[in-house]
Amino acid sequence: MSLAFKKETFRDDYTYKNSVEAIKRFPFPFPEDTYMYSVNMEPHTKGPKGAVTEHTFDIDEHYVSECLDKAKTLELDPGRYAVLPHMMDAQWDFLELTMESLSTDYPHLFTLKKDGKNWTWENKPLSIKKSFVFGDVSTLDMDPFEYMSRQVQGDFVLLDQRNDTLYADAGFITSQADWSLNFDVGMAWHEWHGPVPQVTKLGVMDRALKYLMSMQLGAPVRRLNWTMTINPRLDTSPENYPLWGGDRNTVTPENVGKKVHLRVELQTLFRLPRSNGLLFSIRCYLINMEELSTFPRWAKRFHRVFRDLHSDLAEYKGLVKFREMTVQWLSKFDDGADIGVGTHPE
Amino acid sequence: MSHINVKVAAIEQVTDLIKHFTFVREDGQPFPVFSGGSHVVVSMNINGRIQRNAYSLMGNPEETEAYHISVRRQEKSRGGSVHMHDALKVGDSLQITFPVNLFALEKRARKHLLIAGGIGITPFMSQIADLERNKANYELHYAYRAPEHGAFSKEIKANIGNKLITYVESEGGVLNLRNLLSKQPLGTHVYVCGPGPMVVAMIETARTLGWPENHIHSEQFTAPPSGESFKIKLTKSALEIVVPPEMSMLEAMEAAGVDAPYLCRGGACGRCELEVVCTDGNLLHHDHYLSEAEKAAGKKIMPCVSRAKCDLLEVVL
Amino acid sequence: MERGYWIRSKPVYSALVWQQQANAHLVLVEGSAGGLAAMKLFQQMLPQQSITVIYETEAGGADYTAALKKVVPDDLQVFNSHDAAMKALEAHLPEALMGLRIYVAGSEKFMWDIAQIVLHYGVDDADIAKELTGTLARSVYCVHCKAITHNAHTNIQACSGCGKKLFVRDHFSRRLGAYMGLMVDAEDPGQIPEIEEIYP
Known part of the structure; x- marks a missing residue:
């Protein structure tokens, strides 16, 4: 596979777009006409060729621009990267996992040469070449976690496992769906998972925690989550809420198709070897309603899901202001026909 | 559960009762790095019966060409350790699980106090490597019955010097837990692995002195006790399986081809927990995982070590 | 407050009770309400071990x-100043041993100032007994400029750093010792709900 990396922006003039191929591989999250919140995990095994799950970490046409956007967000607010001091083993675990995965999965883009502890890393798309000593922070320009978080699409949280729970003790968070790393870092599982409407009584979070705490080396898992964003903005942080909150007022029946985006998170979890911690990776995919509706099956499906979504969930996800307009816009694709079960586009 | 196929590369008689086994991968790949305190579950074929025992990894976690375990011969057990001692030869093939850590170091501790009794030294051997690498503040207190039982004490002494303090019972050495635990600086975490009574004494002493629960760490694997035969019914798969006297529920299910979840096989981790539908007798809980209240309620069972005195036990699987 | 709905990060406080299993005891109390809480503690059966009381x-x-x-x-x-009391705490900890039980009664700011200090000595806030006395005033972290404004009594608080009007949430960070404050009129500038005293 050779990738042409697009030059585009996720802020200001918002030139972000999906190619036809990118639309086709979009991780559409709704197999049925109704949506129920769940934390069901599946093994993160290699998906079909071309799918976003084909490789351990997905590198796509937005890679270079997204890495630039990350750097910009971090430059404007260094608090998007935070790590507690006891997480150094987990940081090296992360560097090792990402460098080994990328160089194995995309050998034409990334290479890793090892001579004992002396490693040389090359990232061709970002024009980086670096020799360093694995385990010796002084030989890198920055923390190992920050170093590789800047070079992989998505957000990353390192979890420490102790006291029968998981603590979010490090993070590199620049494309979050409205949560603050600087505020939440160091929190235990139940503290940073605020209650989700309609699910708090089911013990869903307790079961998910127990499942994750018994995750094993070599057996990563994944799930999809979703929300919606106005404009293709990666940085929908509470820090910058004053910058993007008002965008929800700018949606009109004329611009729904271009402005309203479905935001899907491919969440993957890995047990880390040295630290016994977990890596929680959150990869964000954005698609606007026009792009989505190039596959009418998806437009029909999403029309039904969004129309019938429980109002508490719509409120929780911040979708109320533009829900009616978007449902109205999508309705023209929906003839009411039964489209069966499954997330496939056609 | 994913497995690694390994070959026995070396066997060393460490003491009269302890053998040290070195494993390499059959596919020639490096093993995964692991964290100090991890164990693997070794599957062995004993005359057609598959038995799986958990053993702590005791090598340096960063060395990926081989894994190391040590096995103490237990005459009165169900034959796993005897099989490892008598039947296993260099070149034999085995299956092990990926490493799992249920005895992890608390990385934020200001000081680590490690307390080992006898063969309970093994998880600490990998932890020492992590502690040294991270330049942590720690002491290892190692008690054993007689000089000839002090497996590895010379090797450890050579590595960590006076951070090792030994107590040899036959030479009058006594580990006074109360004295030791009452003079530790704030922020210390204590870890114990050894014979049951020693683990219980350490936990009780620490509690009496006001140590918070999350500063007290222990590892104790229970071998599945034998008992009377009983029958289990699995509601989801609609299977009926007889659990013979010398097998655990988990082993009987595995022998019947059921892919049941597990991690430690010693009643410690809670991964194999099953929901009980009903029974015409009593549950015999042997695990360290369920609370006393949960055990009394009789709604859950840990099939790796627990059984039932009944004709039929119905569980959800 | 919606019934049956609880932000799990919000701390729960309860009246102080001696822990009889201990190596030593350290009690820290603030103001007149904290002083009274200490007096109540001494109405209970006294434990065997040594007791230190720091009263601010x-x-x-x-x-x-x-x-x-x-x-x-x-x-x-x-001590008649907060800083002096915190210095006394700092002086007490280097020689302290495992089994030291810590009890705190006072405002949230007092408690969480202490929690941050003892965390450096490896003590988790979960192992500190905490009784809220005197006031429900909150410390508010501005998620936008990162300043912390103390003594918030109202549902909406002006940020001492950037001046934004912050809605004071129940979401609490133990590391920062503060509740999250989020700009209340970001979506609709100037639309400020009625300001009410709800943390007297």
């Missing part, structure tokens, strides 16, 4: 020093 009286009001002198058997230290 900066805010004035009823002073329980004389009464505490009569009941504290070993070591009572009284």
Whole structure:
């Protein structure tokens, strides 16, 4: 596979777009006409060729621009990267996992040469070449976690496992769906998972925690989550809420198709070897309603899901202001026909 | 559960009762790095019966060409350790699980106090490597019955010097837990692995002195006790399986081809927990995982070590 | 407040009770309400181990020093400033041993200032007994400019750093010792709900 990396922006003039191929591989999250919140995990095994799950970490046409956007967000607010001091083993675990995965999965883009502890890393798309000593922070320009978080699409949280729970003790968070790393870092599982409407009584979070705490080396898992964003903005942080909150007022029946985006998170979890911690990776995919509706099956499906979504969930996800307009816009694709079960586009 | 196929590369008689086994991968790949305190579950074929025992990894976690375990011969057990001692030869093939850590170091501790009794030294051997690498503040207190039982004490002494303090019972050495635990600086975490009574004494002493629960760490694997035969019914798969006297529920299910979840096989981790539908007798809980209240309620069972005195036990699987 | 709905990060406080299993005891109380909480503690069966009481009286009001002198058997230290009390705490910890039980009664700011200090000595806040006394005033972290504004009594608080009007959430960070404050009129500038005192 050779990738042409697009030059585009996720802020200001918002030139972000999906190619036809990118639309086709979009991780559409709704197999049925109704949506129920769940934390069901599946093994993160290699998906079909071309799918976003084909490789351990997905590198796509937005890679270079997204890495630039990350750097910009971090430059404007260094608090998007935070790590507690006891997480150094987990940081090296992360560097090792990402460098080994990328160089194995995309050998034409990334290479890793090892001579004992002396490693040389090359990232061709970002024009980086670096020799360093694995385990010796002084030989890198920055923390190992920050170093590789800047070079992989998505957000990353390192979890420490102790006291029968998981603590979010490090993070590199620049494309979050409205949560603050600087505020939440160091929190235990139940503290940073605020209650989700309609699910708090089911013990869903307790079961998910127990499942994750018994995750094993070599057996990563994944799930999809979703929300919606106005404009293709990666940085929908509470820090910058004053910058993007008002965008929800700018949606009109004329611009729904271009402005309203479905935001899907491919969440993957890995047990880390040295630290016994977990890596929680959150990869964000954005698609606007026009792009989505190039596959009418998806437009029909999403029309039904969004129309019938429980109002508490719509409120929780911040979708109320533009829900009616978007449902109205999508309705023209929906003839009411039964489209069966499954997330496939056609 | 994913497995690694390994070959026995070396066997060393460490003491009269302890053998040290070195494993390499059959596919020639490096093993995964692991964290100090991890164990693997070794599957062995004993005359057609598959038995799986958990053993702590005791090598340096960063060395990926081989894994190391040590096995103490237990005459009165169900034959796993005897099989490892008598039947296993260099070149034999085995299956092990990926490493799992249920005895992890608390990385934020200001000081680590490690307390080992006898063969309970093994998880600490990998932890020492992590502690040294991270330049942590720690002491290892190692008690054993007689000089000839002090497996590895010379090797450890050579590595960590006076951070090792030994107590040899036959030479009058006594580990006074109360004295030791009452003079530790704030922020210390204590870890114990050894014979049951020693683990219980350490936990009780620490509690009496006001140590918070999350500063007290222990590892104790229970071998599945034998008992009377009983029958289990699995509601989801609609299977009926007889659990013979010398097998655990988990082993009987595995022998019947059921892919049941597990991690430690010693009643410690809670991964194999099953929901009980009903029974015409009593549950015999042997695990360290369920609370006393949960055990009394009789709604859950840990099939790796627990059984039932009944004709039929119905569980959800 | 919606019934049955609870932000799990919001701390729960309860009346102080001696822990009889201990190596030593350290009690820290603030102001007149904290002084009274300490007096209540000494109404209970006294534990065997040594007890140190640090009493901070900066805010004035009823002073329980004389009464505490009569009941504290070993070591009572009284300070008329918050900083001096925190320095006394810092001085106590380097020699402290495992099994030290810590009890705190006072405002949230007092408790979480202490929690941050003892965390450096490896003590988790979960292992500190905490009783909220005197006030429900909150410390508010501005998620936008990162300043912390103390003594918020109202549902909406002006940020001492950037001046934004912050809605004071229940979401609490133990590391920062503060509740999250989020700009209340970001979506609709100037639309400020009625400001009410709900944390007296």
